[in-house]
Amino acid sequence: MRIVKILLTLLFLAFPVISMGEEVDEFPNPHWAEDEKLCLECHDIVPRRGSGILNLKFEGDIIAVCMRCHGLISKDKSIHATGMVPSKEMIERMPESFKGALKKDAIGRITCYSCHVMVEQCLSEYYGRREKNALFHRGGPYEKRTDLCYNCHDKSKYKKFNPHDMINDEGELRTDICTYCHDIMPDRRKVKSIKDVSFKMKRYDMLCLRCHSDDAYAVGCVTGFEEDGSPIFHTGKPQKDMVDKIKQSEKEKDAILPLALVTGNIFCGTCHNPHELGVQRRHEADVGADSHKRLRISRQNSRLCLGCHSSKEVKAFENK
Ligand code: HEC
Ligand code: HEC
Ligand code: HEC
Ligand code: HEC
Ligand code: HEC
Ligand code: HEC
Ligand code: HEC
Ligand code: HEC
Numbered sequence: 001m002r003i004v005k006i007l008l009t010l011l012f013l014a015f016p017v018i019s020m021g022e023e024v025d026e027f028p029n030p031h032w033a034e035d036e037k038l039c040l041e042c043h044d045i046v047p048r049r050g051s052g053i054l055n056l057k058f059e060g061d062i063i064a065v066c067m068r069c070h071g072l073i074s075k076d077k078s079i080h081a082t083g084m085v086p087s088k089e090m091i092e093r094m095p096e097s098f099k100g101a102l103k104k105d106a107i108g109r110i111t112c113y114s115c116h117v118m119v120e121q122c123l124s125e126y127y128g129r130r131e132k133n134a135l136f137h138r139g140g141p142y143e144k145r146t147d148l149c150y151n152c153h154d155k156s157k158y159k160k161f162n163p164h165d166m167i168n169d170e171g172e173l174r175t176d177i178c179t180y181c182h183d184i185m186p187d188r189r190k191v192k193s194i195k196d197v198s199f200k201m202k203r204y205d206m207l208c209l210r211c212h213s214d215d216a217y218a219v220g221c222v223t224g225f226e227e228d229g230s231p232i233f234h235t236g237k238p239q240k241d242m243v244d245k246i247k248q249s250e251k252e253k254d255a256i257l258p259l260a261l262v263t264g265n266i267f268c269g270t271c272h273n274p275h276e277l278g279v280q281r282r283h284e285a286d287v288g289a290d291s292h293k294r295l296r297i298s299r300q301n302s303r304l305c306l307g308c309h310s311s312k313e314v315k316a317f318e319n320k
Contacts, residue, residue: 166276208268249307255287
């Protein structure tokens, strides 16, 4: 049994995105534990406050401690990247407690601990904070989620910069903007679809959520909310029937509904056109740019939703 367990652990670490249905239920929720046995999910022995001895598993590698479980149970959630060493400029911007958190890692990387203060869920004297700061955010609770981000990221770069503004007052293309999202500057003459362009980020939603995590809560962006209020983004993968329906709709409405490459999932850019009107030479890819909420197809009379869902499904959504 023990060997099997170790093997599984290794598998999880090596393939954090692998899907292993049943095992998921086997992870207990160790946070805010009443039972000290659960401390041992992260510590090798139950540490005592002030003893200075933590005995964290995985030789103190916090990312590994968390990913043993979250590599699987949170694989569909948007979890911030970890493992990178922040730039000097970023470190200077950080408040003391964020700087201090870097020191918990042997080489000063961003870890889960950078943003999640574990002790709030370790020691019962802090459990009272759970109500206000359910995700034990460092420096939390925050009024807006993005306030957490600005402890490290430059607020002025995020908020003031409008990447949808792609054509300057002289009517010239601002080519420097393109590589804010694209890996390589797209050649507008040659590109015929999303398949011919590449992106800076693997997770396409992140292209948008780095700025829009506070306002992408409309019906459409999300299909609902978790109990704790966190959004369930609309990121499903259309099955064969739906893909056919999308193709049909693209023809009829003369507007594209592009799906993410590799995964085939829908993402922010499926419904919204992030470009400025005129950037796209292909007419059907230009549609929706600069329109109401940048929607590729108007949401009036559920036209957008009907691009993929049947009218029966749409009625069911409305009655929910
Ligand atoms: C989900 C993983 C996890 C669980 C479960 C957990 N801890 Fe921790 N704990 C950590 C991490 C990571 C740190 C190191 C970060 C820090 O020092 O705050 C830590 C730090 C501590 C510290 C040092 C804090 C300080 O300021 O001195 C104590 C004491 C502690 N844990 C006790 C416990 C006890 C007791 C339990 C069970 C009731 C427990 N922990 C459960 C992850 C966990
Ligand atoms: C033994 C498995 C396990 C380990 C190890 C673990 N977690 Fe969790 N964690 C869970 C489970 C189970 C949940 C509940 C998830 C759910 O219901 O979706 C959870 C929930 C959370 C939540 C959301 C809080 C909530 O109440 O839903 C955060 C944040 C979190 N974990 C962070 C961490 C961090 C950071 C670490 C590493 C220091 C860590 N976890 C280690 C199993 C684990
Ligand atoms: C840069 C800050 C940051 C780092 C680093 C970070 N998180 Fe989070 N985490 C957040 C924020 C902000 C949220 C709230 C997410 C939301 O509202 O979408 C969150 C939410 C979560 C949740 C709840 C997810 C949900 O939607 O239910 C879990 C679980 C979690 N984090 C685990 C982790 C683990 C494990 C790591 C390390 C691998 C990690 N986090 C690293 C900021 C961070
Ligand atoms: C503890 C510091 C810290 C906090 C807090 C933080 N970040 Fe980051 N973030 C980083 C570092 C370091 C990088 C690596 C790239 C860089 O230097 O910009 C990064 C990169 C990113 C990236 C690009 C990485 C990728 O996935 O390709 C996005 C998007 C991002 N952060 C969004 C956010 C959002 C949204 C929040 C708030 C919920 C946030 N960050 C909070 C430190 C932080
Ligand atoms: C805010 C992020 C973002 C920026 C900035 C951006 N793009 Fe895009 N681009 C996307 C996304 C997402 C797609 C995939 C959806 C689509 O096809 O429109 C895409 C697709 C494209 C396509 C393929 C469209 C098609 O389906 O035929 C072209 C061409 C393109 N971009 C050109 C540009 C140019 C030129 C710029 C700079 C002026 C630029 N993009 C800036 C996000 C961006
Ligand atoms: C660097 C930050 C940034 C990024 C990245 C970004 N946006 Fe925006 N977005 C803005 C700003 C600034 C505006 C201007 C209007 C505003 O203030 O809401 C805007 C406006 C919008 C609007 C219209 C909102 C309204 O209320 O009219 C939509 C929809 C939108 N963006 C979608 C996207 C999508 C989809 C992506 C990813 C492909 C994306 N954005 C990436 C900053 C960003
Ligand atoms: C299935 C289609 C769909 C997807 C996918 C989608 N949205 Fe939306 N989005 C909508 C609709 C519909 C609205 C509401 C427009 C209105 O208010 O008339 C909207 C509104 C918005 C707004 C304006 C917010 C406001 O309150 O006015 C922003 C910003 C936005 N979306 C960003 C995003 C981002 C970022 C993503 C990816 C995480 C995303 N959307 C995914 C359909 C979608
Ligand atoms: C580009 C295709 C596409 C568009 C456009 C679209 N959806 Fe979806 N939607 C999907 C996919 C794919 C799923 C996931 C299907 C599944 O897993 O059952 C889904 C799932 C949903 C769900 C969850 C269904 C459930 O039973 O849990 C709701 C609610 C929903 N969509 C509402 C809408 C609304 C409202 C609109 C219009 C604003 C819309 N969708 C537009 C593709 C789309």
